[in-house]
Amino acid sequence: MTMKRKLYTSVTLLIGIVVMANLLAYEFRFRLDFTEGRQYTLSKATRDILAGLDEPVTVRAYFSENLPAHIQKARKDFQDMLVEFASRSRGQVMFEFINPNTDEAKEQEVAQKGIRPVMINVRERDQVKQQRAYLGATIDYGDKQEVIPFIQPGAAMEYALATSIKKLTIARKPKIGFLQGHGEPALYEMPQLNQQLQILYDVQAVTFSDSTSVPADVATLAIIRPTDSIPANHLAKLDTFLGRGGRLAVALNRVDGNLQNGQGNEVTTGLEGWLAQRGIMVDAAFVIDAQCATIPIQQQQGFFMLQTNVSFPYLPILSTFANHPVSSGLEQVVMEFASPVRFTGDTTLRFTPLAFSSALSDTLPAPAFFQINKDWKQDDFKARNICVAAAVEGPMVAGGTPTKVVLVSDGDFIINGPPPMQGQQSQQRQVEPDNVNLLANAIDWLSDDTGLIELRTKGVTSRPIAELSDSAKVTIKYLNFLLPVVLAILYGIWRVRRNRKVRQQRMAENYDEVK
Known part of the structure; x- marks a missing residue:
């Protein structure tokens, strides 16, 4: 009885301490954050x-x-x-x-x-x-x-x-420029990104001419998916901009695909060669990934044509990111015809890979022909963790001020598309939230030193299921099926042996009493 009383007393005291600690923490706003x-x-x-x-x-x-x-x-x-x-x-x-x-x-x-x-x-x-x-x-x-x-x-x-x-208290917003004039999308074609950036920045278009370059009050310039050739004198203006410490965010298409004719081809604008001179190589190849998005196709089902979604490895879903302010906290970015990124520069520059393909991925050189109905196997993916986005820090121009550059090897991943014409349906699409976060984080890291970049992805809840190999899927399948049966059999054997032992003990006790 004494032991029970001590136990009850200890439990009561423990509960009282916990309740009192919570009351004090609530009153004085003291909390421990274990989230x-x-x-x-x-x-x-x-x-x-x-x-x-x-x-x-x-x-x-x-x-x-x-x-x-x-x-x-x-x-x-x-x-x-x-x-x-x-x-x-x-x-x-x-x-x-x-x-x-x-x-x-x-x-x-x-x-x-x-x-x-x-x-x-x-x-x-x-x-x-x-x-x-x-x-x-x-x-x-x-x-x-x-x-x-x-x-x-x-x-x-x-x-x-x-x-x-x-936004309410800031006296003057930093200016962010988006280069135009080489087939780049207009700002209204990226409304999700534009809305995100306008919270902290004054976003404006920048167009080069013989007499103009990047305005002096623009600290960061973004180049998004140019489709036309960039003249040499415009590239020289970028040199001048980087030489004075300007920051650069680039989303570049090195390859492009056409699902109508099933072909993928190399894209050349001159920007890729300009980057290569600084040791940033974007290969003219497609990254394919078993962890990918789907595309709708028409398939014959009896007398009917039905639309079904099939996995298309040329649209990788990225879920592996570096612990870096640009990519930390991201969970899922969907790319379209991304290319591998590698560094060939010297030690004066610091190269940091930011985003990678999955453990089941590979590259295919351009030009390529898409097999839409292909049944992709694990053996089709012989590489892993291919870099598709990177950050580079250091002097990008000889004798220039150290600066920063962020490169993403897909120019379409952030573009919503043109707004609808009057009387027509909208052609704009919704891009993934983390697609927006990736480029907005990059511009924040290039432009803003307040640390708010770390908060944009705080509280995200997406938890994509990891891609498993075929052998792992088979193992889990049979484990789910057989394990409950095996456990039930083992439990039955244990019950039989236990009951037999109890019966034998009772028989022995009855025998001793009769004797």
Whole structure:
């Protein structure tokens, strides 16, 4: 009895200590963050922004009530983040939560601010009904206001808040130039990237002429998928730009494919030769990968033509990234006809591979003919972890200022396409969020030293399934089938032996009693 009392006393004391520790932590906002990526710990970049506030910032969070648990968690996470912001800013950040669903006038007021409701499914009394839900916020600083129209559950909330506050408080945005005039897409053909960059930068087009080059106030220049030849005098202007310490982001097509005729060919603009002179080689070859996207094809099924999706290794899905500010936190980037990147320069430059193909990949030289219906086997992929994106640091021009260059060997991975013409359907597509993050991170790393780059991918939830070999798939298949049967048989044998032993012990005891 004494041992039981001691056990109960110890358990009661332990529970009391845990409860008291939680109460004290909640009262004094002391928490230990054990989440992956330290999701609830404010970064140095955010703390620096909050420390520099000269005026109060008011955050009004518009969240509906009585939401499903997984969406309600987003409200709690956002509130916890605001509490941290208020604490770190020493009261300069104030916030309130408002339920717009209380009356129609309030819904109209919220809509005028740019926050639109989303329709969610709610289960009530064994029935599923749709409910208008608000998950947005406004940030006010002086007479300026920023809007977060939708707070995605599980998204990078710290980045959304920190960048909105910085956008309101920054006096002058750095300028980012996008080179035009050689077949590059216009800014309106990259709306997802443009929207991301305009938070912190002044984005503008840059066109070369005999009398103009890169403006002096442009610190970073982006060259996205040129399709026409770049004249030598324009390449010389790039030399001048890099020589004065300008930063360069390049998304280059070295090969291109046409699914209509099933052919892939080499692309030459002159930019690849200019990069090769600096030791950055982009080979005229296709990267093929067993971990890839699919394309729709028409197949005959009896009397009907049906559209089915087939894997197309020329569209690799990248999930292996370097631990670098440009690529850290990325989980899935989809490429289109990417090429291998390698370094042939000297030790004055530092070459850092950023993104790689999977462990089942290979390269095919251009020109190539696509076999759309080919049944790809594991033996078709004899290479692994081929570099398709890289960063280079150092003096790119003899006697010039050290600079930075980021190269991605696919120029189409970030392009949405042209907007619709009047009366026509949209030709724009949605690109993967991490496609946008990759190039936005690159431009941040080249242009911005605040550290906000680390927050953009904080809180991502994508977890793609790793590609398995054929032998591993067979092993797992039979293991799933046979293991429960084997365990049941072993358990039955153990039960039989145990019951036999118990029966023998009872018979021996009865025999001794009779004797």
